[in-house]
Amino acid sequence: MTTTVQAFAPVSKEDLAFIGTDPIPTEPYYRSDYFELEREAIFKRSWIQMGHICEIPEPGSFIVRAFEAGNASLLITRDRDGEVRAFHNACPHRGTQLVQVDGGKRSRFTCPYHGWTFSNQGKLLAAPEADKFYINPSDCTLPAVSVGVCAGFIFINLDKSPRQSLQEYLGPLVAELEKLPHARATTYSEYTYEVDANWKLTYDNFQENYHLRFLHPRSGEAAGGPQNPYGYPTRYGFHDPHRSQTIWSNPDAKPLPFQAFAFGKGARHAMEAGYKLEDKEYFGIFPNLFILGAAMTPFSQCIMPIAANKTRSIIRLYWIGEDDSASKRFAREYAMATALDIHCEDRAVIEAGHRGLASGALSHLHFQSQEVLCRHLYNQVDKRVQAYKAELENRGASE
Amino acid sequence: MSLENMRLPTGFDALEPFVDRWAIKGANNRLQQRLNSQESERASFFNIGKDLVPPALELLDQKPLHELDEKEQRLMDLVLSLAHISLAVEIQRDHEPAHAESARHITINRATSDKDTNLCN
Numbered sequence A: 001m002t003t004t005v006q007a008f009a010p011v012s013k014e015d016l017a018f019i020g021t022d023p024i025p026t027e028p029y030y031r032s033d034y035f036e037l038e039r040e041a042i043f044k045r046s047w048i049q050m051g052h053i054c055e056i057p058e059p060g061s062f063i064v065r066a067f068e069a070g071n072a073s074l075l076i077t078r079d080r081d082g083e084v085r086a087f088h089n090a091c092p093h094r095g096t097q098l099v100q101v102d103g104g105k106r107s108r109f110t111c112p113y114h115g116w117t118f119s120n121q122g123k124l125l126a127a128p129e130a131d132k133f134y135i136n137p138s139d140c141t142l143p144a145v146s147v148g149v150c151a152g153f154i155f156i157n158l159d160k161s162p163r164q165s166l167q168e169y170l171g172p173l174v175a176e177l178e179k180l181p182h183a184r185a186t187t188y189s190e191y192t193y194e195v196d197a198n199w200k201l202t203y204d205n206f207q208e209n210y211h212l213r214f215l216h217p218r219s220g221e222a223a224g225g226p227q228n229p230y231g232y233p234t235r236y237g238f239h240d241p242h243r244s245q246t247i248w249s250n251p252d253a254k255p256l257p258f259q260a261f262a263f264g265k266g267a268r269h270a271m272e273a274g275y276k277l278e279d280k281e282y283f284g285i286f287p288n289l290f291i292l293g294a295a296m297t298p299f300s301q302c303i304m305p306i307a308a309n310k311t312r313s314i315i316r317l318y319w320i321g322e323d324d325s326a327s328k329r330f331a332r333e334y335a336m337a338t339a340l341d342i343h344c345e346d347r348a349v350i351e352a353g354h355r356g357l358a359s360g361a362l363s364h365l366h367f368q369s370q371e372v373l374c375r376h377l378y379n380q381v382d383k384r385v386q387a388y389k390a391e392l393e394n395r396g397a398s399e
Numbered sequence B: 001m002s003l004e005n006m007r008l009p010t011g012f013d014a015l016e017p018f019v020d021r022w023a024i025k026g027a028n029n030r031l032q033q034r035l036n037s038q039e040s041e042r043a044s045f046f047n048i049g050k051d052l053v054p055p056a057l058e059l060l061d062q063k064p065l066h067e068l069d070e071k072e073q074r075l076m077d078l079v080l081s082l083a084h085i086s087l088a089v090e091i092q093r094d095h096e097p098a099h100a101e102s103a104r105h106i107t108i109n110r111a112t113s114d115k116d117t118n119l120c121n
Ligand code: FES
Pocket: A091, A092, A093, A094, A095, A096, A111, A112, A113, A114, A115, A116
């Protein structure tokens, strides 16, 4: 019996041309005036992932998250009814950041400045010398922020009245995301790093496989194979403003002995949890989150812009249940260290890319068809920036 | 080696010489130790350790993690260090020094293995 090797054919250039074929201007990738427009047009009015429901498992749990691109700090709580709430972490008396820790369990928060105390539903519970004010302090609630949950991920939206609910925003992806291991996760491992580069350059690095064989000759050995040397995906999906792809599995991958042992442990746990090892769906959630649904390394990367030329990446591997055996603990440590090894290899080249573009030497950059997800991100960003500019002009004209 | 000097469960004496350097609490500390180590020490730890990981896990799997005694916990920490070290020795090989330069920019803030280890983050 002979097995026929299924030749791999990537999605054709013709089939992807509808996303665009032109060179892309470089200025959006480094100019701070463009970043300021993105801040208003995108980060202050889109749904942005801030955490996961497993971080606030019970009434009284809370987290605090920095969100530089929104000029904000968020306090996210679970109240006594189990409801998830989000607030600006800003005391309505004189603006002081109310909570200075990353998270914990506390159902009331006292401002360090003059001692105003709030419930985790945002109500003012006590204010010293309340009768000395000219207002009714009980009207002073913590400024609420819209919050939504999908597949366990907590999203916030700084828009005072978001144009779409989170579910409308994610549209058909809701059902897909809810099927992922992340949706049932109860814990996670996390590592972070910063790069001196624009957030889109950081993101783009993780939405094309063209670079794998050059940057990951060792850690990415299994990603490409004779049939598909670059490890291109088998499918792309466009769900404006989001996108997806199906990662190709290399049938010829030959793990090294210790690696095979560690992956074997991980595979057993993934299968026990009911996941199919061949599932490898990638979801790029606009603007700055992507999620990989691989059963053995179910992870997410949140790409947090700090400035036009500075970005923080937060990578998490989500797990169902605490480590309940030495083998599981070992397999998870190995999976995390493996993902980390691949991630760190991209860092230097992301910064080098930013330096090259920020020199202003190039007016345009080029995306090949298999870099279509990068192009799609740019299209979606620029569409919003241009619409926002038009909005500003109209506002100016009508004043 | 006399019995009272044994710091690991019976059957794992071959790992005794690695306890001081590699029985480390905290995933980020294990990563840092990998990045700060010499090629020769990584190689000798991995070469002796790799075949002992399956029997070590078989032993440790018999108890809930929070019931591991001191010796067993040390063995667990060694096995977890081997997860990191194996990537240097088996996967990165000659690329490890260059690779380590980029890995230095990463911090592990939290790992599931940090539980039950009295780690203060
Ligand atoms: S600023 Fe918070 S109590 Fe004064």
